[in-house]
Amino acid sequence: MVPKLASAAEYFFKMGVEGKRFRPTVLLLMATALNGRLSEPLSDGVGDALTTELRTRQQCIAEITEMIHVASLLHDDILDDADTRRGIGSLNAVMGNNLAVLAGDCLLSRACVALASLKNTEHPSYFANQFKNIYFFHKCCLEYYMQKTYYKTASLMSNSCKAITLLAGQTSEVAMLAFEYGKNLGLAFQLIDDVLVFTGTSTSLGKGSLSDIQHGIVTAPILFAMEEFPQLRAVVDQGFEKSPNVDILICLEMQALEYLGKSRGIQRTRELAMKHANLAAAAIDSLPESDDEYVRKSRRALSDLTQIVITRNK
Incomplete structure (x- = not known):
């Protein structure tokens, strides 16, 4: 691989900018939560070898998931014209759009291999859901937002959890519980992310409070605020027009934030999360009982993690 491209592809995997590794952590915990132990090894050492092979394959799923996730961040930052990500310069800002696109494509290629x-x-079809998009709902519609959020964030988590489960030879019922865990955890995670866009700082999230609106994206806090203040829709529609007049954009931001502040938009989004x-959490509680100490701890x-996701501030 070209050295400069390799460096770009590894940009968010380097020490200090590697992120929380939230998804791999969830998947490796899910693996331990489902694998259990082989009660009767087939022969000396064979049981341990089989367990090691299974764990290696499940770890591969975690690695694939993180590569797909980081690739999506690189491509999203280009579309959003973002300057920062995770408190540092975004790859497109540091190395340019062309290299950032190639780096994202490189990670996707590695994930496919x-x-x-x-x-x-079966596994490729699970991960294909990450690349779906939807157009059949109006953008200022909560149903559209939840569908988009599923495909953007939760589908990767849900299908990765399902893949981990099926690799362990679990039943379809257990696989569905793992899928539901990943789906709902992913939705809760993104809902809180959308809250933090307004209550956090641009340094922690890499974008301004209303950059989503300026890019034609409406999230749950604004959607809920619109239900209380229908006049907010006109403000949002003007933002969609991407007016080149900076003063107008600032005025629109102030109006939108004023309506949001008077509404229960933030609170209702937290409640939904x-x-x-x-x-x-209920999906985990519904898994078959186990006496294995490691299974129960996982x-x-x-x-x-379901509570950590909704109480985090970054």
Whole structure:
């Protein structure tokens, strides 16, 4: 690989800018929460070898998921014309759009190669959901927002959890519980992200408070605020027009933030996130009982993550 491209592709995997590794953590916990132990090894060492091979394959799923996620960040930053990501300069700002596009494509290619190495014909179809898009709802519609949020964030988590489960040879019922956990955890995560755009700082999230609106994107806090203040829709529609007049854009931002501040938009979004977090925890609670200490600890950690997701501030 060209050295400069390799450096770009590894940009968000370097020490200090690597992010939280939230998705791999969830998937490796899910693996331990479901694998259990082989009660009767087939022969000396064979049971351990099989367990190690399974763990290696499940770790590969976690690596694939993170590569797809980071690739999507690189491409999103180009579309958003973002200057920062995770508190540092975004790759497109540091190295240019062309190299950032290639870096994202490179990561997706690596993910596809790793996926093929698993030699399972079902897994590629699970991950394909990450690249779907939807156009059949109006953009200022909560149903559209939730569908878009699923494909943007939750589908990767839900299908990765399902893949981890099926690799472990679990039943379709257990696979569906893992899928529901990933789906609802992903939705809760994104809902809080959309809250933090308004309550956090641009340094922590890499974008201004209303950059989404300026790019034609309306998230849950604004959608809920619109229900209370229908006049906010006109402000948002003007933002969609991408007026070149900076003074007009600043005025629109101030108006939108004023309506949002008077509404329950932030609170209702947090409540919706809590609902999905509780659904994720319920899915873990519904898994078949186990006496394995590591299984039970991992399940408690997965349940704890549902609360961490909705109480975080960055």
